[in-house]
Amino acid sequence: MAENTCPVYEARIRLKEALDAGEFKTPKGHRLAEEVHDLLFDISWGRAGSEHLPAIEHLLMEWTSLADPPSQQMARFIRTTIDADRETFQSHIDTHNCATGACVKLAPAPCQMTCPAGLDIPTYVTLIGMGRDAEAIDVIRKDCPFPWVCGLVCTRPCEFMCVRGRMDEPVSIKFLKAFAAERSMSTRLYRNPEKEPDKGQKVCIVGAGPAGLSCAYYLALKGYGVTVIEALPMAGGMIMVGIPRYRLPREVIDREVAMLEDLGVAFRFDTAFGKDVTLEGLKAEGFEAFFFAIGAHRSYKLNIPGETDYPQVIEAVSFLKDVALGRRHRPGRRVVIVGGGNVAIDAARTSLRLGAEEVVMAYRRTRAEMPADVEEVEQAEEEGVEISFLTIPAQVIGRDGRVTALRCIRAEMKEPEGGKRKVPVPIEGSDFDIETDAVISAIGQQVDHGCLAELIGLKWTRRNTIETNTVSMETAIPGIFAAGDAVSGPATVIEAIGGGKRAALAIDRYLSGIPQPRSRPVPVRRGRMPFLEVPATTKMILKRAAMPVLNIDRRRTTFQQVELGFTENMVREEARRCLRCDVCIRCGKCVDICRNKMGIDALSMGYIDFDRPTPTDYRITAERCILCGACAANCPTGAMHIEDRGDERVLSLCGTLLNRQKLLFCQECHAVLGTARYLEFIRKQTASAPSAIGAPLLCVACQRKRHAGIHDETTPV
Amino acid sequence: MAFHKGQKVEVFQRSQDEAWEAYMDELIGRHGIITDPDTVINDPESLVEVSINGKGTFRLPQDCLRVLS
Numbered sequence: 001m002a003e004n005t006c007p008v009y010e011a012r013i014r015l016k017e018a019l020d021a022g023e024f025k026t027p028k029g030h031r032l033a034e035e036v037h038d039l040l041f042d043i044s045w046g047r048a049g050s051e052h053l054p055a056i057e058h059l060l061m062e063w064t065s066l067a068d069p070p071s072q073q074m075a076r077f078i079r080t081t082i083d084a085d086r087e088t089f090q091s092h093i094d095t096h097n098c099a100t101g102a103c104v105k106l107a108p109a110p111c112q113m114t115c116p117a118g119l120d121i122p123t124y125v126t127l128i129g130m131g132r133d134a135e136a137i138d139v140i141r142k143d144c145p146f147p148w149v150c151g152l153v154c155t156r157p158c159e160f161m162c163v164r165g166r167m168d169e170p171v172s173i174k175f176l177k178a179f180a181a182e183r184s185m186s187t188r189l190y191r192n193p194e195k196e197p198d199k200g201q202k203v204c205i206v207g208a209g210p211a212g213l214s215c216a217y218y219l220a221l222k223g224y225g226v227t228v229i230e231a232l233p234m235a236g237g238m239i240m241v242g243i244p245r246y247r248l249p250r251e252v253i254d255r256e257v258a259m260l261e262d263l264g265v266a267f268r269f270d271t272a273f274g275k276d277v278t279l280e281g282l283k284a285e286g287f288e289a290f291f292f293a294i295g296a297h298r299s300y301k302l303n304i305p306g307e308t309d310y311p312q313v314i315e316a317v318s319f320l321k322d323v324a325l326g327r328r329h330r331p332g333r334r335v336v337i338v339g340g341g342n343v344a345i346d347a348a349r350t351s352l353r354l355g356a357e358e359v360v361m362a363y364r365r366t367r368a369e370m371p372a373d374v375e376e377v378e379q380a381e382e383e384g385v386e387i388s389f390l391t392i393p394a395q396v397i398g399r400d401g402r403v404t405a406l407r408c409i410r411a412e413m414k415e416p417e418g419g420k421r422k423v424p425v426p427i428e429g430s431d432f433d434i435e436t437d438a439v440i441s442a443i444g445q446q447v448d449h450g451c452l453a454e455l456i457g458l459k460w461t462r463r464n465t466i467e468t469n470t471v472s473m474e475t476a477i478p479g480i481f482a483a484g485d486a487v488s489g490p491a492t493v494i495e496a497i498g499g500g501k502r503a504a505l506a507i508d509r510y511l512s513g514i515p516q517p518r519s520r521p522v523p524v525r526r527g528r529m530p531f532l533e534v535p536a537t538t539k540m541i542l543k544r545a546a547m548p549v550l551n552i553d554r555r556r557t558t559f560q561q562v563e564l565g566f567t568e569n570m571v572r573e574e575a576r577r578c579l580r581c582d583v584c585i586r587c588g589k590c591v592d593i594c595r596n597k598m599g600i601d602a603l604s605m606g607y608i609d610f611d612r613p614t615p616t617d618y619r620i621t622a623e624r625c626i627l628c629g630a631c632a633a634n635c636p637t638g639a640m641h642i643e644d645r646g647d648e649r650v651l652s653l654c655g656t657l658l659n660r661q662k663l664l665f666c667q668e669c670h671a672v673l674g675t676a677r678y679l680e681f682i683r684k685q686t687a688s689a690p691s692a693i694g695a696p697l698l699c700v701a702c703q704r705k706r707h708a709g710i711h712d713e714t715t716p717v
Numbered sequence: 718m719a720f721h722k723g724q725k726v727e728v729f730q731r732s733q734d735e736a737w738e739a740y741m742d743e744l745i746g747r748h749g750i751i752t753d754p755d756t757v758i759n760d761p762e763s764l765v766e767v768s769i770n771g772k773g774t775f776r777l778p779q780d781c782l783r784v785l786s
Contacts, residue, residue, distance in 0.1 A: 369721070371754050
C-alpha cells in the first residue's frame with residue numbers, strides 16, 4: 001500500500017466509484033454494494049461499533065456468492081483488504097481516529113498525534129475552557145495516570161506541534177492541565193476510571209517510576225493483580241528523586257500515586273530486584289508476566305584527573321536523590337556543576353537553595369547548543385546561577401583532601417574535517433581555574449543493569465539499554481517487557497508514561513493469547529466537543545498567558561514551587577486560543593474556493609502549511625467576506641460553518657466568529673435574500689438580481705409574480 | 718549537538734542504526750520537529766526525540782535526520 005493511504009478509505013472510495021459508475025448490474029448486487037458501502041462509511045466517519053466488521057464480513061460472503069463478476073471481484077477486493085489490514089479497520093472503530101487523516105472526519109489533531117501517551121488534547125482543553133475541569137481530568141486519565149505531574153514537568157512535545165504556534169505562540173497546554181488537575185483534586189472530583197472485573201492473573205512490575213506506574217495503572221484497570229517492586233522507600237522514581245521539589249512538590253506525586261493504590265496496585269518499597277527478590281522467586285509467587293522499568297540512574301564519569309580523589313566530587317543524580325530523600329546539606333560555599341542539560345540546571349538551582357553562595361555551570365558548548373529547557377535556563381540565571389560557556393573541565397584540583405578548584409580549558413566551536421557538526425575544540429594555553437568547594441558532574445546517565453544479571457537471554461543495545469520491540473515493548477525473553485529510560489536512555493516523563501501504557505496493552509495481549517500489533521496504537525479520540533465561540537478579534541489578540549513565579553528571594557532560599565500556576569481567568573482565556581485541529585484538518589479547501597473559485601480571498605489562514613506558514617489574520621474575513629457560504633459548503637469536516645441567527649448570517653471556523661452581517665429579506669414574502677454584500681456580488685456577476693440599494697428587495701418568486709402582473713396589465717390577451 | 722529543540726527536520730533516509738525498526742520506514746520523507754535533542758552527552762550516536770507531523774513522536778537515530786532550512 002502506498003505511503004499514507006488508509007485501507008478503510010481506499011476500500012470505501014473504490015466501492016463508491018464502482019457504485020457511481022453503475023458497475024453492479026444485478027439489483028441484489030447493487031443493494032449489497034450499497035449496504036457494504038454504508039457500513040464502511042460508518043467506520044470512516046466514526047460511527048461504527050463492534051458489530052460493523054462482522055456485519056460487513058457477513059454481507060461479503062453473500063455478495064461473493066452472486067453470479068455477477070463485478071460483484072464477486074469487488075467483494076473479494078474488500079475481503080482481502082480487511083484481512084490484510086484488520087488492525088487498521090478495528091483501530092478506526094476503537095479509537096475514532098484515522099492516523100493517516102485520509103478519513104477526514106477522523107483525522108487526529110497534531111497535538112494528540114504528537115503526545116507519546118496520546119492524550120486527547122483538543123477535547124480536554126475545550127472542557128477546561130468550559131470550566132468542566134473534573135471532566136477534563138477524566139478524559140486525560142484515560143490516557144495518562146498523572147495529569148498533575150505532567151502539568152508541572154512535561155516537556156510538552158504537543159506544544160511544539162501546536163498549530164496555534166504557527167500563528168503566534170502555542171496554547172499553554174501543559175499549564176492548563178496542571179490547573180485542571182489541581183482544581184479537580186481540590187474539589188474532590190479527581191477519580192479513577194471504572195475497573196474491569198478481576199482477571200485472576202498477576203503481573204509484577206520492577207521500578208516505580210513513571211513507566212512502571214503507568215503500566216501498573218493500565219493493568220490494574222484491566223483487572224490484573226499488580227505488584228510494584230521498588231528499591232527506594234517511595235514511589236515516583238526519577239520524578240521523585242531526580243526532579244527537585246521546587247518544580248514538582250512531593251504531595252503532587254503522592255496524591256496521584258495514591259489513586260493507583262485505590263485501584264488495588266500493591267507496592268513493595270525498599271525491595272531491590274536481584275538482591276531482595278529474584279525472578280524465580282517472583283514466578284513462584286504466581287506472577288505470569290514482568291515489566292522492567294528500572295530507569296537510568298548511573299552517571300557518566302567525567303574521566304578527568306582528580307575526579308575520584310575527593311569526596312566533594314559528586315554525581316548530580318546522587319546529589320538530587322539525597323536532597324529528595326531529606327539529606328539537605330550544602331555541597332559547598334562555591335559549587336561548579338559540569339554539564340548543560342536539565343539535570344545540570346536542577347543541580348545548580350538545588351545548590352543555590354541549599355545555601356551555596358556561588359554556583360557556576362561549566363558547559364563545553366555555547367548557549368545555542370544547551371539541551372536544557374530555555375525556561376529552566378532563564379529561571380536559573382535569574383536566581384543567580386552563572387553559566388561558563390565553552391568551558392571544558394580538565395582536572396579537579398585539591399588540597400588536604402578537599403577540592404579547591406576545577407581546572408578548565410577554553411574551547412571554540414569548530415567543524416572537523418569531513419564532519420557535519422561543530423565540536424568544541426580546546427584552545428591551547430587557555431587553562432584557567434574556577435575556585436570551588438565542590439564539583440557536581442551532570443553529563444548524563446545510563447542504565448545500571450547489574451540488577452538484571454539473572455535475566456539470561458535479555459538483549460542489550462549498543463547504547464547499553466534494554467533491547468525491545470518499541471511497538472509492544474517485548475524484550476527477547478517471552479513474558480518480560482520493558483520501557484522507560486531503561487529502554488530509551490534518559491528521556492522524558494511523558495515518553496516513559498507512553499511506553500508503560502504500550503507495555504500494559506502488550507502484556508494484556510500476551511496473557512490473553514492475542515498476537516501483538518505491528519504498529520504503534522493510534523491515539524483514541526475521547527470526544528467531539530462543541531466549539532467554544534470566540535470573536536475573531538478576540539481569537540487574534542488573546543496572547544499566551546505568562547506563568548506567575550515566586551519572588552526571587554524565596555526562589556534562592558526555599559524549595560517552594562517556583563511556578564505559581566495560572567489564575568482561573570487565565571486558564572479559561574488560554575483554552576479559547578485553541579484552534580480545534582481535531583475538527584479543522586487544515587486541508588485548505590475553504591481558502592482555495594474563496595480565493596480561486598469565488599475570487600474574494602477573504603480567508604487569511606497562513607498556518608495551514610506546516611513547513612512554510614505565512615501570517616494569519618482572522619479579522620480580514622469580516623472586511624472581505626460576502627457570506628456566500630461556499631467555504632462552509634465545501635468543508636469536509638464541518639469546521640467551517642455558516643448559519644442564520646435571527647436577522648444575521650454568521651460564518652465561523654471551529655467556533656471563531658469570522659463574519660456576521662445583517663440579512664436582507666424579501667419585502668413581499670420576507671424570505672431570506674442573503675446579505676447586502678452577497679446580493680451586490682450576485683448582481684455584478686449576473687446583472688439581473690436586485691441591487692441592495694434603491695430597488696425594492698424581492699425574492700425571485702415575488703419578482704416573477706410582480707413581472708407577471710405587469711405583463712398581465714400591459715399585454716393585450 | 719547537531720539538533721536543537723524546536724528545529725524542523727526531515728527524515729530523509731533509512732537509518733542503518735540498530736534502533737531503526739521496520740515500521741519506521743513509513744516516516745521517510747516526513748517532516749517534524751525536534752522535541753528532545755540528544756541530552757545525554759552531546760553524542761552524535763544518541764537517539765533524539767522527534768515529533769513527526771501526522772505520525773507521532775519517536776526516538777530516532779541522528780543519521781536519518783536533516784535540518785530543514
